[in-house]
Amino acid sequence: MSPAQASAIAASPRDGALEVLRERGQREVFCGLTGIVWLHRKMQDAFFLVVGSRTCAHLLQSAAGVMIFAEPRFATAIIEERDLAGMADCHAELDRVVERLLARRPEIRTLFLVGSCPSEVIKLDLGNAAQRIGARHLKGENGSEGVRILAYSGSGIETTFTEGEDACLTTLVPEMPAEAPGAAQSLVMVGTLPDIVEDQFLRLFAELGITNVGVLPARRAGALPVVGPNTRYLLAQPFLGETARALEDRGAVRIDAPFPFGADGTAAWLSAAAAAFGIDEMHVNRVIAPGRERAKRALERYRPALEGKRITFLPDSQLEIPLARFLATELGMIPVEVGTPYLHRAHLAADLARLPEGTRISEGQDVERQLDRVRADRPDLTVCGLGLANPLEAEGLSTKWSIELVFSPVHGFDQAGDLAELFARPLRRRDVLRI
Ligand code: SF4
Numbered sequence: 001m002s003p004a005q006a007s008a009i010a011a012s013p014r015d016g017a018l019e020v021l022r023e024r025g026q027r028e029v030f031c032g033l034t035g036i037v038w039l040h041r042k043m044q045d046a047f048f049l050v051v052g053s054r055t056c057a058h059l060l061q062s063a064a065g066v067m068i069f070a071e072p073r074f075a076t077a078i079i080e081e082r083d084l085a086g087m088a089d090c091h092a093e094l095d096r097v098v099e100r101l102l103a104r105r106p107e108i109r110t111l112f113l114v115g116s117c118p119s120e121v122i123k124l125d126l127g128n129a130a131q132r133i134g135a136r137h138l139k140g141e142n143g144s145e146g147v148r149i150l151a152y153s154g155s156g157i158e159t160t161f162t163e164g165e166d167a168c169l170t171t172l173v174p175e176m177p178a179e180a181p182g183a184a185q186s187l188v189m190v191g192t193l194p195d196i197v198e199d200q201f202l203r204l205f206a207e208l209g210i211t212n213v214g215v216l217p218a219r220r221a222g223a224l225p226v227v228g229p230n231t232r233y234l235l236a237q238p239f240l241g242e243t244a245r246a247l248e249d250r251g252a253v254r255i256d257a258p259f260p261f262g263a264d265g266t267a268a269w270l271s272a273a274a275a276a277f278g279i280d281e282m283h284v285n286r287v288i289a290p291g292r293e294r295a296k297r298a299l300e301r302y303r304p305a306l307e308g309k310r311i312t313f314l315p316d317s318q319l320e321i322p323l324a325r326f327l328a329t330e331l332g333m334i335p336v337e338v339g340t341p342y343l344h345r346a347h348l349a350a351d352l353a354r355l356p357e358g359t360r361i362s363e364g365q366d367v368e369r370q371l372d373r374v375r376a377d378r379p380d381l382t383v384c385g386l387g388l389a390n391p392l393e394a395e396g397l398s399t400k401w402s403i404e405l406v407f408s409p410v411h412g413f414d415q416a417g418d419l420a421e422l423f424a425r426p427l428r429r430r431d432v433l434r435i
Helices: 003-010 032-042 054-069 090-104 117-121 126-136 163-175 195-208 241-249 262-276 281-300 320-331 349-354 367-377 386-394 403-407 413-434
Strands: 020-024 046-052 074-078 110-115 148-153 186-190 213-216 231-235 310-313 334-340 360-365 381-384 399-401
Touching: 032 046, 032 054, 032 163, 032 403, 046 054, 046 090, 046 117, 054 074, 074 090, 090 110, 090 126, 110 126, 110 163, 126 148, 148 163, 163 213, 163 241, 186 195, 186 241, 195 213, 195 262, 195 281, 195 413, 231 241, 231 262, 262 281, 262 320, 262 413, 281 413, 310 320, 310 367, 320 334, 320 349, 320 413, 334 367, 360 367, 367 386, 381 386, 381 413, 386 399, 399 403, 399 413
Parallel strands: 020 360, 046 074, 046 110, 110 148, 186 213, 186 231, 310 334, 310 381, 334 360, 381 399
Antiparallel strands: none
């Protein structure tokens, strides 16, 4: 895109009277348990114990793929029929399972009890269980560090896919140490990113001159960042509404920015943080210029394949709006419909403002009606879950599996090209097959 086009897009913000199609009906989405797959990789001394059914265990096994053979730090305590019939004391049984687990895995520093549909339906109070068991593990043996026990819900009744991460991080916020009175301004980057991407961002913050930087979730239980009125937080993921609210309850203030996808998105995200810390603009431009240029060059390779192509997103992860913004403003794609399971207007304001006029935005899902719209629109590419991809391909529509966008490193300058590649690949494959 030429600079003139870029500024034209930036200068035509959609106003507050944004029209959103709201739908409720049959949905084709994951439940929040799926978040465990990436959360457990990030928090290296945490364990996730799902209290659920065999269905939940199957879901985790299939989502985690081959990882289940690598002694992962998650498991399912299966609620048996005896428990469901109220014949067993679920709490006593859970206590036994947890004690056995902690004895066998002494390296665990945080244990999450993760609620599921069955545990919620039988009203098993996991918050209470976490408190009760946690009290026994405040200090480890011989005065060593104890185990923190927390509970959240990843059930399909309450959470959709990435909302599981939001629920998990929300429980960590009260555990963050309070900042000292009169402490210098600090920055917390919020949202799970692959280590390699996190390290790139931390390096850039250091070069910008922001030195006091913490990350939520931290890689280790003992490394939770401090929080208080001098904390500024920057969301790296768009699905963290409850975590943000919990941080604000503790005095932290959000830095408003588009999400760090692509060359311009990442530059705007870093610049917003720098502005909040009063860093000189010239210095900011000097620091981010090389990465931004690298990203722009990487994106140029994909422009011929993507420019002018029409794309529809079905709701899945809440990443849809920032990704549509990236594809439209940095690669010239045309978003037709952008569906999201939940729209947080404030957190997405900067990305929404950059979406082209006429983009149809939908929140929630009534899958049959949405598929009818896809068939009527016939976009060049439809981003959707695994359950819908093959049927749509059979109807001659090219698809991109949305789950890859959550599992792959896609944020930041050095991943911009890889992100574009994820969208270009299915189109290329379609062209090759056609020949
Ligand atoms: S939707 Fe409910 S029952 Fe199904 S896997 Fe998720 S938590 Fe378990």
